[in-house]
Amino acid sequence: MATEGPATRRVQVAEHPRLLKLKEMFHSKFGSIPKFYVRAPGRVNIIGEHIDYCGYSVLPMAVEQDMLIAVEPVKTHTLQLANTNPLYPDFSTSANNIQIDKSKPLWHNYFLCGFKGIQEHFGLSDLTGMNCLVDGNIPPSSGLSSSSALVCCAGLVTLTVLGMNLSKAKLIEFSPLRATDVKLPSGAVFVIANSCVEMNKAATSHFNIRVMECRLAAKLLAKYKSLQWDKVLRLEEVQAKLGVSLEEMLLITEDALHPEPYSPEEVCKCLGISLQELRTQILSPNTQDVPIFKLYQRAKHVYSEAARVLQFKKICEEAPDNMVQLLGELMNQSHVSCRDMYECSCPELDQLVDICRKFGAQGSRLTGAGWGGCTVSIVPADQLPSFLANVHEAYYQRSDRSLAPEKQSLFATKPGGGALVFLEA
Secondary structure, rough: EEEEEEEEEOHHHOHHHHHHHHHHHHHHHHHOOOEEEEEEEEEEEOOOOOHHOOOOOOOOEEEEEEEEEEEEEEEEEEEEEOOOOOOOOOOEEOOOOOOOOOOOHHHHHHHHHHHHHHHHHHHOOOOOOEEEEEOEEEEEEOOOOOHHHHHHHHHHHHHHHHHEEOOOOOOOEOOOOOOOOOOOOOOOEEEEEEOOOOOOOHOOOOOHHHHHHHHHHHHHHHHHHOOOOHHHHOHHHHHHOOOOHHHOOOOOOOHOOOOOOEEEEHHHHHHHOOHHHHHHOOOOOOHHHOEEOHHHHHHHHHHHHHHHHHHHHHHHHHHOOOOOHHHHHHHHHHHHHHHHOOOOHHHHHHHHHHHHOOOOOOOOOOOOOOOOOOOEEEHHHHHHHHHHHHHHHHHHHHHHHHHHHHHHHEEEOOOOOEEEEEOOO
């Protein structure tokens, strides 16, 4: 893959209200003007939920909402971080002694991860300091990857300050990492609606348990098919080793696993290991006390969702007349599976999905980790104004959810651009 620098664009800051406001706030904060600006977009996963860590492809789309950072390199070795949102306090540290407290999901830690990632990738020491002012319009804790955008933005800031390059890749397929462009339908728009229920991934055990249930399901399926199960970690590995289709994996799941939850003792019996071996060799520290594992449901979700991603891509490529309807049906099936089989929805998301379908969405589903956050809906373009008005009234105005900033709660989006460095013209 050819190495190239980050995409750079010269802009008249005065013609971009958000950049101009950021420049003014930067001057007020640091008494100087930014040398450059960096943006990285949020993203919405259109389909393919909770299957990436099982080895399967997903279908994300960059959105127009983004993280924007104004930057000034300084001669000291101090990294000074500030945020336009007063909820996020200022932070400063030595650029050459980055310490990240993993126990607390503080906003500046995401910046430090991007900074330290570049530092470690290139084996750098004696780094220059910088003043940075961060401005984001991606709703936090909503499943639109605000934290990932901040990490990417910080990495790009660091590369730009150092005058260095990094190979660019679009991250969609896993093991090996590959990206394929998918042409989305022109007659429809994707609408994101925030349930206003925040889910703090760092503070929950739901996600960790699901990851472990997928791992245990993979091991039991491998054992059932007489594979070397102790080396298997992901559901995709079982399919690859057997050389069968996703549809066949669903049939094997029906034969090999039962819908009733598995106790740790039953998992041990199936694998022929002791409880001590299960706890020390397979379970992670935060799943050692889980009383039951729903292996059948999790495997069914993963294999069926992986198949839906491939069907979605195929429909986009073939572009039949009823394309929007067909894509919508896949998104609806995805939500049902997330709700019933993976159990990562919540009552507010289910209500919001129902409202979106009622007012014209051809398909609607939760997006991101779930347990709160956002829905994504596919809506015929000619129905967009009435759809937005009706959903706003039915979901946001009939509760105190209207306290959330409206344009961050419900908005249509089209595929946004990628990460960029802006230089003042």
